[in-house]
Each structure stands twice: as structure tokens, then as C-alpha cells.
Amino acid sequence: MSILIQQVHKYYHNLHALSEIDFNIPQGCFFGLLGPNGAGKSTLINIIAGLVYATQGTISVMGHDVRQQWRQARQSLGVVPQELVYDPFFTVNELLRLQSGYFGLGRRNQPWIKELLEILDLSDKTKVTMGHLSGGMKRRALIAQALVHKPPIIVLDEPTAGVDVELRQMIWAFSKRLHQEGHTIILTTHYLEEAETLCEQIAILDQGKMIALDTTHALLGRYPYRMLKLNLTTQNIKIPSTLAEKVQSLTQNELILKLHREHDPIGAILETLRDAGIHFTDLHTEEPNLEDVFISLTHREKS
Amino acid sequence: MNWYGLYTLFSKEVWRFLKVAIQTLLTPIVTVLLYLLVFSSVLSSHVQVYESVDYAAFLVPGLIMMTIIQNAFANTSSSLFQAKTIGSIVFILLAPLSSWECYLAYVGAAVVRGLLVGIGVWIAALWFVHLPLHNLLILLIFSILGSAILGTLGIIGAIVSEKWDHLSAFQNFVILPLSFLSGVFYSVNNLPGIWREISHYNPFFYMIDGFRYGFLGVSDVPIITSLWITTIFMILVAAICLRILQTGYKVRG
Numbered sequence: 001m002s003i004l005i006q007q008v009h010k011y012y013h014n015l016h017a018l019s020e021i022d023f024n025i026p027q028g029c030f031f032g033l034l035g036p037n038g039a040g041k042s043t044l045i046n047i048i049a050g051l052v053y054a055t056q057g058t059i060s061v062m063g064h065d066v067r068q069q070w071r072q073a074r075q076s077l078g079v080v081p082q083e084l085v086y087d088p089f090f091t092v093n094e095l096l097r098l099q100s101g102y103f104g105l106g107r108r109n110q111p112w113i114k115e116l117l118e119i120l121d122l123s124d125k126t127k128v129t130m131g132h133l134s135g136g137m138k139r140r141a142l143i144a145q146a147l148v149h150k151p152p153i154i155v156l157d158e159p160t161a162g163v164d165v166e167l168r169q170m171i172w173a174f175s176k177r178l179h180q181e182g183h184t185i186i187l188t189t190h191y192l193e194e195a196e197t198l199c200e201q202i203a204i205l206d207q208g209k210m211i212a213l214d215t216t217h218a219l220l221g222r223y224p225y226r227m228l229k230l231n232l233t234t235q236n237i238k239i240p241s242t243l244a245e246k247v248q249s250l251t252q253n254e255l256i257l258k259l260h261r262e263h264d265p266i267g268a269i270l271e272t273l274r275d276a277g278i279h280f281t282d283l284h285t286e287e288p289n290l291e292d293v294f295i296s297l298t299h300r301e302k303s
Numbered sequence: 304m305n306w307y308g309l310y311t312l313f314s315k316e317v318w319r320f321l322k323v324a325i326q327t328l329l330t331p332i333v334t335v336l337l338y339l340l341v342f343s344s345v346l347s348s349h350v351q352v353y354e355s356v357d358y359a360a361f362l363v364p365g366l367i368m369m370t371i372i373q374n375a376f377a378n379t380s381s382s383l384f385q386a387k388t389i390g391s392i393v394f395i396l397l398a399p400l401s402s403w404e405c406y407l408a409y410v411g412a413a414v415v416r417g418l419l420v421g422i423g424v425w426i427a428a429l430w431f432v433h434l435p436l437h438n439l440l441i442l443l444i445f446s447i448l449g450s451a452i453l454g455t456l457g458i459i460g461a462i463v464s465e466k467w468d469h470l471s472a473f474q475n476f477v478i479l480p481l482s483f484l485s486g487v488f489y490s491v492n493n494l495p496g497i498w499r500e501i502s503h504y505n506p507f508f509y510m511i512d513g514f515r516y517g518f519l520g521v522s523d524v525p526i527i528t529s530l531w532i533t534t535i536f537m538i539l540v541a542a543i544c545l546r547i548l549q550t551g552y553k554v555r556g
Contacts, residue, residue: 012556043556046556049397050396050397050555051393051396051397051555051556052555052556053551053555053556070399071305071399071401072399074397074398074399075399077397079393079397081390081393083390085389085390085391085393085394086389086391087319087386087389087391087394088389089318089319089322089323090315090318094318098311098315099394099398101307101308101310101311101312101314101315102305102308102311102312102394102395102398102399102400103308103398103399104305104306104307104308104399105307106307145394
């Protein structure tokens with residue numbers, strides 16, 4: 001296991017920010033940590049990284065307790081912080097050399113720093129101070145900083161929040177590459193599509209508690225509905241009573257039905273519609289996505 | 304021990320103040336020279352603290368030490384507080400650096416800045432004042448102890464403060480009065496009773512008095528007393544600072 005989390009609680013005065021968190025992250029896994037704002041994702045990430053101390057419980061990283069064997073635990077982790085934080089005095093190259101030095105790595109690590117700068121397309125910005133870089137470049141420099149000591153586990157705390165499409169694609173491709181090279185990746189994100197595309201396993205936190213932990217495939221399977229969308233040609237239709245409770249939305253020219261995968265065979269539904277004199281030009285189905293699962297688990301209304 | 308990590312953090316802190324050397328080295332030197340110009344030209348004909356010592360020669364060691372300790376405090380407090388407020392402290396917290404290693408790196412850089420500014424003031428003052436040199440080792444010991452103490456207080460101040468206002472209050476209401484009332488401009492023996500008594504409870508007084516002994520060979524209290532008290536004060540503030548760092552107070556949530 002790369003990370004073992006056992007009975008972790010965190011209190012901030014009276015606020016129970018994390019409650020009884022207990023799960024493991026296997027080695028080489030692309031792991032997603034999801035949850036609404038204030039769910040406790042960042043608190044958990046910070047406890048794993050040693051930035052915050054848990055009130056109760058233990059966490060080990062690659063077999064090293066984050067409180068007792070913190071040196072080894074920190075050597076195993078590379079954290080890309082959520083905020084674009086940087087020391088304004090130094091250039092990109094200086095910051096990478098310093099970060100490498102904090103991990104006890106001297107000049108011999110310079111070739112790797114050079115390689116990182118090339119991979120992240122920062123080679124022509126090495127002498128620029130962080131304050132003069134664009135937001136996207138700052139984000140890339142932070143990724144480089146997290147990887148400077150070649151950690152086996154990489155934590156990406158909402159890496160694509162507020163970035164443009166191009167950079168998001170770049171971050172996705174890069175994190176996939178790191179995963180293929182054998183790194184364990186822990187990703188927190190608000191974008192469910194992102195977690196669905198990248199993650200093999202997902203934990204969902206809500207109000208400091210873990211409400212789901214499963215493979216992405218199994219989580220998607222937990223939501224047994226799919227949508228049937230019909231482009232109507234008939235105006236002012238009357239929905240048959242057997243379908244009434246399946247109607248998700250109905251406009252002048254579009255009808256969306258929420259169908260149970262096993263109990264509502266599409267053939268039978270279409271026949272019922274035809275019998276009711278409802279005609280359409282086109283139809284298509286939509287499989288559930290993580291957003292549906294997420295909303296059904298956190299009991300929130302779809303916006 | 305992560306020696307290379309410690310060395311890197313130390314050199315980063317030195318590098319940081321060298322990148323803004325006008326503000327961190329040149330400005331304090333010029334400020335002290337202005338003090339020297341004003342005080343020595345106005346007071347030198349009226350005040351004599353020790354026999355056979357000019358007031359200007361009495362004043363310069365105090366001013367040098369005051370500059371050393373104020374700059375040592377400024378170095379750790381501003382660097383750490385800035386890192387805390389902008390969030391870049393995270394890169395140090397994520398690194399395998401112990402409280403001891405961080406402490407030594409920050410205080411080491413504060414000592415270097417203190418000594419550089421001190422040497423700068425000394426050299427500049429030599430143009431104006433004839434200054435004897437009694438014992439270089441004593442000078443070195445007191446300037447290192449003084450800057451290490453204030454560097455340590457700077458770390459404590461930066462950690463405890465939640466906004467710039469708190470830090471500046473710590474600097475203006477604690478550090479500044481203690482250094483001004485420590486006998487930089489006068490001998491505490493010339494003060495009236497109660498004020499003389501109070502001055503003996505000010506640990507900064509012993510730093511200044513011991514440091515001045517290194518130049519003049521005379522002091523208000525025996526040099527060994529100053530050395531003891533300064534050393535004990537150093538150990539005390541270091542212990543408090545390390546305890547704060549180890550518990551992660553206000554830093555590791």
C-alpha cells in the first residue's frame with residue numbers, strides 16, 4: 001500500500017472537520033478524492049503531507065508514519081498545492097534548485113531539473129521570477145517543484161481549478177504519463193468528469209465523513225439509471241400514466257425520461273409512447289456519469 | 304540530520320536578503336551614520352560617559368550592536384512572516400527538514416546579515432570616529448549571540464503574529480524599547496535609581512554592554528556577567544522557539 005489511513009479525526013475547536021477516515025490507497029493507483037467544498041478533502045491531503053496534524057488516528061506513507069518517520073514519509077510525497085503559491089524573490093530555476101536542496105539533493109540532481117523543465121515546457125522561463133509568469137506557467141512550475149525529488153506518490157490538489165482547456169489537457173496527459181511510469185497519483189477535484197476520465201478508485205467525502213470508496217467503474221454502476229432523450233414532432237402531448245413518474249423534463253419539442261437499466265427496457269417504453277400517439281424524429285440515450293452518482297450520494301439537487 | 308537541506312535553506316535566506324541588499328544592508332548602515340552624525344555632533348561636547356573615552360567612541364559600539372540585533376530580527380521575522388502570509392512556507396513544511404534544521408538555517412542567515420551590517424557600520428564609522436579595539440573575540444561572541452537571540456525572537460514573532468500589524472507591534476513595542484533603553488546612548492550607571500534597577504532586568508543591556516567592552520575594554524557590569532546572562536537568555540529563547548516549531552503552533556494547523 002502507498003498510503004494507509006487509520007481512524008483519522010481532525011477537530012478545529014468544535015468543528016469536527018474529519019471523522020473516522022479509514023482507507024488505503026494501493027501502490028500505483030490513480031486515486032480520486034472527491035467532495036463538495038468544505039468536505040475535508042484538503043484537510044485530509046494536508047494531514048497526509050504533514051502540513052496539518054491529525055487530532056487522532058495514524059497515516060503512513062510508503063510504510064512510514066507521517067508523525068514518527070516524517071523524513072521518509074515526506075521524501076515519498078510530492079505535493080502540488082491548490083493555491084498558486086511561490087517565493088517572489090527567486091527565478092524558476094533557482095526555486096527548483098532550492099527545493100531539490102531541501103530534500104538533500106545537490107548538483108547531481110541538476111540533469112533531472114533540466115529534464116523536468118523540458119517536459120513541462122518551461123525551458124525558456126528558467127531565468128524568469130515566478131511573479132512574471134502567467135497563471136498556467138506558475139501551475140507548471142509548481143508541478144515541477146513537487147516532482148524535483150522524484151517522489152513515488154504525487155498529490156495533485158485541484159490542479160485544474162481555473163485553468164484553460166489547453167493547460168487542463170496538458171495536466172491530464174502529464175498525470176497519465178506519471179501514472180503509467182508507476183507513480184501513485186492522488187487527485188482532488190471538483191470536476192467529476194476529470195475524476196471519471198483519470199481515476200481508477202474514488203473516495204467521496206462529505207461533511208468530513210467518507211460516504212463512498214470504490215472503483216470508478218463500480219461507483220458508476222451504483223447509479224442504475226440512464227436518460228432517454230427524444231426530439232418530438234407531436235405538440236401538446238399527453239404522457240401515459242405508466243411513464244409519468246419517469247419524466248425528467250418535457251418541453252415543446254423534447255422529452256427526457258429517466259429509465260431504470262433493468263426494469264425499463266427501451267423497446268417497451270418506445271412502444272408505450274407510440275401507442276399514446278407520441279412521435280419523434282430522433283432519440284439517444286445518456287449513460288450515468290459520476291456527477292449523478294455524486295449527487296445521489298451527497299443528496300444534493302442538480303443545479 | 305539533513306545537513307544539505309539545512310545548508311540550502313540557510314543559503315536561500317542569505318541569498319534572499321542579498322537580492323535586496325540596498326534595503327537590507329545599505330539602508331541600515333546609512334541610518335546609523337545619520338544617528339551618529341546627529342548624536343555625536345550635538346552631544347559630544349556635553350557628555351562624557353567613561354573617562355578618556357569620547358562620547359562618539361562610546362556611542363558607536365552601541366549603535367553597531369543595535370543595528371546588528373535589529374537587522375537580525377528583521378531578517379527572520381520578515382522572511383518567515385512573508386512566507387507564512389503568501390503561503391510559500393508550504394515548500395519548507397513539505398521538505399524533510401526538522402525544527403532544529405529550520406531553526407539553525409533561519410538564525411544562521413540572521414547572524415550573517417547582522418554581522419554584515421555591523422561590519423558595514425563599523426567601517427563607515429571609522430571615517431568619523433577614532434575607535435579602539437580591545438578584544439575581537441568578545442566582539443564576535445556578543446555579535447553572534449546578540450544576532451542569534453534577535454533572529455530567534457524574529458522567528459517567534461513571525462509565527463505568533465497573524466497580521467503585519469501584530470508583527471510591527473512586537474517590533475515597535477518590545478524590540479525597539481528594549482534596544483533603545485539598553486544603554487546604547489548612555490551608561491545605565493548614570494540613570495537615576497529606579498531606572499538603573501529596571502535596566503538591569505533588560506537582557507539587551509548585557510548584549511550592548513558586553514559588545515561595547517570588546518571595543519573599549521570598559522563596561523557598566525563585569526564582562527563575565529554579561530556573557531553569562533546573554534548566554535542564558537540565548538538558551539531560553541532558543542528553547543521557546545524550538546518548542547513552538549516542534550509543536551507546529553500556528554503553522555501546521
